[in-house]
Amino acid sequence: MQIERPYLLFLGDVPDALAAKTAAGIVDWRRDWCVGQMRLPGCNADTGLPDMTVAEAVAAGARTFVVGAVNAGGILPRHWVASIVAAIEAGMDVASGLHMRLGDDPDIRAAAEAHGRRLFDVRHSGERFATGKGVKRPGRRILTVGTDCSVGKKYTALALEAEMRARGLDADFRATGQTGVFISGRGVAIDAVVADFIAGAAEWLTPAADPAHWDVVEGQGSLFHPSFAGVTLGLLHGAQPDAFVVCHEPTRRTMRGVAHPLPTIAEVIDLTVACGRLTNPAIRCVGIAVNTAALAEADARAALDALAAEYALPAVDPVRFGVGPIVERLVAEFPS
Amino acid sequence: MQIERPYLLFLGDVPDALAAKTAAGIVDWRRDWCVGQMRLPGCNADTGLPDMTVAEAVAAGARTFVVGAVNAGGILPRHWVASIVAAIEAGMDVASGLHMRLGDDPDIRAAAEAHGRRLFDVRHSGERFATGKGVKRPGRRILTVGTDCSVGKKYTALALEAEMRARGLDADFRATGQTGVFISGRGVAIDAVVADFIAGAAEWLTPAADPAHWDVVEGQGSLFHPSFAGVTLGLLHGAQPDAFVVCHEPTRRTMRGVAHPLPTIAEVIDLTVACGRLTNPAIRCVGIAVNTAALAEADARAALDALAAEYALPAVDPVRFGVGPIVERLVAEFPS
Incomplete structure (x- = not known):
């Protein structure tokens, strides 16, 4: 799978910024791969890229139209099809992270065939996995886990990879979701794997390696999310992490998409250890990553200090202050 | 999906009886739907049905050739294809519980097309599920869980359904695996669902019902099995059981297909409650189902009595002594 760059990021008419998190993640980590964004009337997300039409994007060199929005169920809304067909007709390939395959829409399939363009469904791996x-x-392996979906697990993993590499560690980000695959150019969208093979796919993604090598594995869902916890558990067992980081968004009142309250960080640590020791008896928590965007800087530092004291773990905001203290803990606990 | 009866059960050349558990389960519960079994040289399983060739089975009225064997990964061995093609040429439909679709084999597909026969892949639901x-x-819902795979979860659920109905309760078995689908004529092979939709499929399978109605949900895998625990957890969350029964096979030394030791019954109860209360805070264990086939009858009764005393729960061997005490506990704990 080689998706041509640069990208035009399509946000559709998603109702909020979280629904455009695929596009936002690409912009956060690969802004130079993107010429602009395209939005439909009613869209409530904004990546900060210039708004462009298909024609403007092609003129700016765009090669691939990236459907950078997600929705519950992964369905492609019918009213997005015209934009996708227009992109194909203008000469772009199309790449999507939705569950539904682009080619399952007859208009998109016909346009791609007529114009000789390629359709990439990054959620659908061509790989045939074994059972775990x-x-x-x-x-060595480190996994990000969460008190909820969409609390910064991918961002934290990418920040850990960057910081570990900066300190001379041999570390590779392992993408488990569509955005991570767009960003790193490889990986597997583990929520799209057949259920029997979740752990097996995670084992394939994080194979045997040099004893000093670190896989930095992007987490998915939450053991406490009633929709997706099965994915989270299979990934935990397959990744067999030596270490994990708990990601948390303190302003969230209910879990994403459902009415359930969030678990505490302590509950997440305890259940992750209770389940994770099945495939790695030495599993341990090495840090807490919190989104403090809602707080003034002094308040954010105070909140992180309080968490660090409560849990005797480094507590950081990866976006605001970086993940340095977590990497320091990792180096101390896992000497070369 | 309406699979024509009677069946010829094909066992291939599986190495042990467990690998033919689909066929064995059909014979246990629907012997009158089967005319015979067909085995290849080297087969170490035996359902007790008469051995037949394809021609003999057709002469005996067989309408569907059922691939009643499973293997890790769900691959269809190449050397089984000739038997399947012969069955098609002799006029039978074919039904399979393997992950691999029958029609993905070009010879099978060509034969089915040439002879106008139908191919049923019971592991692949045509249903489009929502997320949980x-x-x-x-x-009300009762789920069977296990210390391992292949420890009697399906058998126990079917026995519970039969006993509950015999006592006048409104109860329906809900199949979550291919054998259960063959036996009950409906259900969903939950291990073949895309990972994001495990809990959603379980919700679809056990919909809102009359307050006195019981769904008796067939469990899958084990929260302690490193290959399949994600399936188990998603099913637990989606089924939101009020009650569960722990199934156990005391002679098992390692978990099926891997080198891990079995958990204790207490560990299974504790983790099932810890995870299950996310979607049903009142979840409780109502019994233990043990395969005592390795013990003499007096020893079996003594072992069950000891378990019952240790856990303060009814402990039964569903095959040998029935599940009456568990249904009595259920009626006492959940009065109409």
């Missing part, structure tokens, strides 16, 4: 084996593999 | 919502639904 649970055998300990050499190499 | 975790909202409490009216009606």
Whole structure:
């Protein structure tokens, strides 16, 4: 899979910024791969890229129209099809992270065939996975987990990779979602794998490696989310992490898409250890990553200090202050 | 999906009886739907049905050739294809519980097209599921869980349905695996659902019902199995059971297909409650179902009595002594 760059990011008419998190993630980490964004009337998300029509994007060099929005169920709304067909007719390939395959829409399929353009469904791996084996593999692994979906697990993992590399560690980000695949150019959208193979796909993604090598594995969902916890558990077992970081968004009142309250960070640590020790008895928490955007800087630092004291763990805001203290803890706990 | 009866059960050349558990389950519960079994050289399983060739089975009235064997990964072995093609040429439909679709084999597909026969892949639901919502639904639900895979969860659920109906309760078995679908004529093979939709599929399978109605939900895998625990957790959250029964096979030394030891019954109860209360805070264990086949009858009764005393729960062998005490506990704890 080689998706041509640069991208035009299509946001559709999503109701909020979180629904455009695929596009936002690409912009956060690969802004130079994007010429602009395209939005439909009613769209409540904004990546900060210039708004463009299909024609303007093609004139600016765009090669791929990226459907950078998600929705519950992964369905492609009918009223997005015309924009996708227009992009194909203007000469762009199309890449999507939705569950529904682009080619399952007859108009999109016909346009792609007529114009010789390629359709990429990054959620659908062509790989045939085995079932998980649970055998300990050499190499080290760190996983981000969350009190909820959409609390910064991907961002934290990418920030950890960058910081670990900056300090000379041998570290590779392992994408488990469509945005991560767009950003890193590889990985597997683990929520789209057949249920029997979740752990097996995670084992494939984080294979045996040099003993000093770190896989930095992007987490998915939450063990406490009633829609997606099965994915989270299979990923935890397959990734067999030595270490994990809990990601948290303190302003969230209910879990994403459902009416359930969020668990505490302590509950997440305890259940992650209780379940994770099945495939790695030495699993431990090495840090807490909190989105403090709602707080003034002094208040944010005070809140992180309080968490660090309560849990005896480094507590950071990866966006605001970086993940340095977590990497320091990792180096101390896992000497070369 | 209406699979024509009677069946010829094909066992291939599976290495042990467990690998033919689909066929064995059909024979246990629907022997009168089967004319015979067909085995290849080297087969180490036996359902007790008469061995037949394809021609003999057709002469005996067989309408569907059922691939009643499973293997890790769900792949269709190449050397089984000739038997399947022969069955099609002799006039039978074919039904399979493997992950791999029958029609993905070009010889099978060509034969089915040439002879106008139907191919049923019971692991692949045509249903489009939503993601789980975790909202409490009216009606009551009981789920079988296990210390391992293949420890009697389906058998126990079917026995519970039969015993509950015999006592006048309104109860329906809900199949979550291919054998259960063959036996009950409906359900969903939940291990074949896309990972994001495990809980949603379980919600679809056990919809809102009359407050006195019981869904008796077939469990899958084990929260302690490193290959399949994600399926188990998604099913637990989606089924939101009021009650559960722990199934156990005491002679098992390692978990099925892997090198991990089995958890204790207490560990299974504790983790099932810890995770299950997310979607049903009142979840409780109402019994233990043990396969005592390795013990003499007096020893079996003594072992069950000891378990019952240790856990303060009814402990039964569903095959040998029935599930009466568990249904009595259920009636006492959930009065109409």
